[in-house]
Amino acid sequence: MTDTHRFNRVLIAxxxxxxxxxxxxxxxxxxxxxxxxxxxxxxxxxxxxADIALCIGPAAASRSYLDPDGLLLAARATGxxxxxxGYGFLSENADFAEAVEDxxxxxxxxxxxxxxxxxxxxxxxxxxxxxxxxxxPGSDGPLPESPDDILALAEKVGFPVIVxxxxxxxxxxxxxxxxxxxxxxxxxxxxREAQQAFGNPTLYLEKFMQKPRHIEIQVLCDTHGVALWxxxxxCSLQRRHQxxxxxxxxxxIDAAVIAEIGERCAEACRHIGYRGAGTFEFLYEDGVFAFIxxxxxxxxxxxxxxxxxxxxxxxxxxxxxxGDRLSIRQEDILFRGHAIECRLNAxxxxxxxxxxxxxxxxxxxxxPGIRIDSHVVSGYTIPPYYDSLIGKIxxxxxxxxxxxxxxxxxxxxxxxxxxxxxxxLHQDLLANPTVRKGSMDIHFLEKWLEERAxx
Amino acid sequence: xxxxxxxxxxxxxxxxxxxxxxxxxxxxxxxxxSGPDGARLFIxxxxxxxxxxxxxxxxxxxxxxxxxxxxxxxxxPYFGVLTFTHPLRSTPFASVGSYVKAGDVVALLTLxxxxxxxxxxxxxxxxxITAPEGELxxxxxxxxxxRTDSDA
Numbered sequence: 001m002t003d004t005h006r007f008n009r010v011l012i013a014x015x016x017x018x019x020x021x022x023x024x025x026x027x028x029x030x031x032x033x034x035x036x037x038x039x040x041x042x043x044x045x046x047x048x049x050a051d052i053a054l055c056i057g058p059a060a061a062s063r064s065y066l067d068p069d070g071l072l073l074a075a076r077a078t079g080x081x082x083x084x085x086g087y088g089f090l091s092e093n094a095d096f097a098e099a100v101e102d103x104x105x106x107x108x109x110x111x112x113x114x115x116x117x118x119x120x121x122x123x124x125x126x127x128x129x130x131x132x133x134x135x136x137p138g139s140d141g142p143l144p145e146s147p148d149d150i151l152a153l154a155e156k157v158g159f160p161v162i163v164x165x166x167x168x169x170x171x172x173x174x175x176x177x178x179x180x181x182x183x184x185x186x187x188x189x190x191x192r193e194a195q196q197a198f199g200n201p202t203l204y205l206e207k208f209m210q211k212p213r214h215i216e217i218q219v220l221c222d223t224h225g226v227a228l229w230x231x232x233x234x235c236s237l238q239r240r241h242q243x244x245x246x247x248x249x250x251x252x253i254d255a256a257v258i259a260e261i262g263e264r265c266a267e268a269c270r271h272i273g274y275r276g277a278g279t280f281e282f283l284y285e286d287g288v289f290a291f292i293x294x295x296x297x298x299x300x301x302x303x304x305x306x307x308x309x310x311x312x313x314x315x316x317x318x319x320x321x322x323g324d325r326l327s328i329r330q331e332d333i334l335f336r337g338h339a340i341e342c343r344l345n346a347x348x349x350x351x352x353x354x355x356x357x358x359x360x361x362x363x364x365x366x367x368p369g370i371r372i373d374s375h376v377v378s379g380y381t382i383p384p385y386y387d388s389l390i391g392k393i394x395x396x397x398x399x400x401x402x403x404x405x406x407x408x409x410x411x412x413x414x415x416x417x418x419x420x421x422x423x424x425l426h427q428d429l430l431a432n433p434t435v436r437k438g439s440m441d442i443h444f445l446e447k448w449l450e451e452r453a454x455x
Numbered sequence: 456x457x458x459x460x461x462x463x464x465x466x467x468x469x470x471x472x473x474x475x476x477x478x479x480x481x482x483x484x485x486x487x488x489s490g491p492d493g494a495r496l497f498i499x500x501x502x503x504x505x506x507x508x509x510x511x512x513x514x515x516x517x518x519x520x521x522x523x524x525x526x527x528x529x530x531x532p533y534f535g536v537l538t539f540t541h542p543l544r545s546t547p548f549a550s551v552g553s554y555v556k557a558g559d560v561v562a563l564l565t566l567x568x569x570x571x572x573x574x575x576x577x578x579x580x581x582x583x584i585t586a587p588e589g590e591l592x593x594x595x596x597x598x599x600x601x602r603t604d605s606d607a
Binding site: 039053054055056057058070073074076077078 | 533534535536566567569591593594595596
């Protein structure tokens with residue numbers, strides 16, 4: 001990326017809270033915004049407030065937010081010369097990133113080849129091993145052909161093991177194997193499923209960590225060789241591989257341990273010439289970090305890192321895409337206080353089924369240390385076509401206890417009517433003794449939900 | 456449709472008629488062919504009622520009828536710069552007061568070299584143009600109202 005790629009009008013190829021978040025960052029940097037939206041999102045807040053708003057298709061995401069040709073035509077028709085993909089939709093689509101750059105526009109994110117490298121789990125893991133990032137012990141490549149070789153490999157790694165599809169992700173295409181006698185059958189099944197689901201039967205194998213936490217490292221890299229790590233987040237509270245509540249820093253992990261893994265991630269970024277924002281996801285158990293995957297985009301939970309570092313990650317993405325040098329140095333980054341994010345979903349509190357509809361009351365909390373990122377306003381109708389995230393409440397405090405206390409007050413103040421939300425779930429979680437103690441593993445939330453479902 | 460030809464013996468009137476039909480189907484207004492001997496075939500088509508096959512794509516925005524006065528809005532099937540007149544013609548596809556048939560092209564959306572026709576979904580009289588010409592227009596925008604035949 002060179003100075004010829006400087007831009008002053010950004011097309012936001014997303015919707016909901018992240019579209020508004022990106023629009024705010026653009027405004028802050030004096031950049032004009034183009035909101036492209038589907039027919040279902042015409043009343044959305046960022047659309048109403050954009051410099052230019054253009055409806056590009058019907059509600060179906062395949063004909064709007066997931067339509068690469070339509071997005072490129074819209075960029076040229078509106079004079080936007082950069083595209084911010086947000087998260088989800090086309091944000092980790094290497095072909096789209098390349099098409100944007102081939103059209104002479106700036107893709108606000110990494111290169112297509114970086115996205116492609118991290119999208120293939122085997123390549124990603126090999127790259128990380130080569131760059132010195134710790135990975136789960138395992139096959140470090142595709143499984144061998146012969147059942148005897150597979151068995152020998154699994155014995156060496158140690159049972160239980162997990163068999164995973166190279167093209168998988170998000171919790172799909174994987175199978176835990178507890179005993180040697182079940183291994184070969186599990187490999188056959190997973191391979192067939194992987195072929196059907198991802199068109200790629202390639203598998204790899206890893207040691208199955210039984211009670212890990214989900215810890216991730218945020219990185220920011222410019223196009224001048226500077227790579228920074230912005231601390232860690234704990235995203236262990238998950239349901240069906242969807243994060244529910246995230247925090248920074250991870251409770252109970254020594255800052256020096258985070259610093260060491262953080263520096264390795266930054267070094268890996270320098271090694272592969274990564275640019276933009278990214279996240280290294282790890283499982284963490286008994287003091288050991290094991291790389292799972294890298295997300296090559298901004299994440300939903302980025303605000304907790306922003307709160308403890310005072311760095312605006314989305315604004316930095318825009319500056320990096322302009323070709324600017326990062327003005328922050330690693331030694332300038334201080335981690336202060338504690339931040340927790342509750343993802344607000346429009347969903348039924350008991351069944352978790354989506355609850356679209358018109359929001360008739362939307363009373364927001366406030367006070368010190370409370371940040372709300374949401375596109376919802378009173379009277380807004382949540383369309384049924386997309387995910388159920390309606391916003392995020394982020395509580396910040398000098399300590400974890402203070403952040404929790406502020407969040408509890410905020411959740412109690414928040415009044416939403418017309419739709420169902422998971423505010424009650426967050427209140428119960430923040431009152432739970434295990435959550436208050438910290439250090440929950442990734443299975444905690446699902447087990448806890450199962451237990452409390454029993455009358 | 457009118458056609459005229461000058462001293463091109465290879466074409467008979469049936470040939471010219473079928474070429475003219477093809478031009479109409481393709482939405483072209485004029486066709487000119489010159490030979491080395493000075494022969495020239497010039498066909499000008501009148502497209503007041505182009506016989507274009509109706510293709511209502513399933514994702515077309517809903518064209519609900521207003522029960523009170525039988526008014527049906529015409530909505531854009533894509534986005535682009537809106538024009539009500541073909542760039543090679545001087546009269547609009549369908550001006551207020553004109554009568555259109557379902558499938559008639561009533562406007563064009565232009566994006567670079569791409570031209571996307573906007574078609575009427577019903578037979579009726581154009582009673583109002585509701586979107587400005589020459590502007591970038593989004594998907595699903597109402598651009599005109601058509602009053603259907605009351606006994607239809």
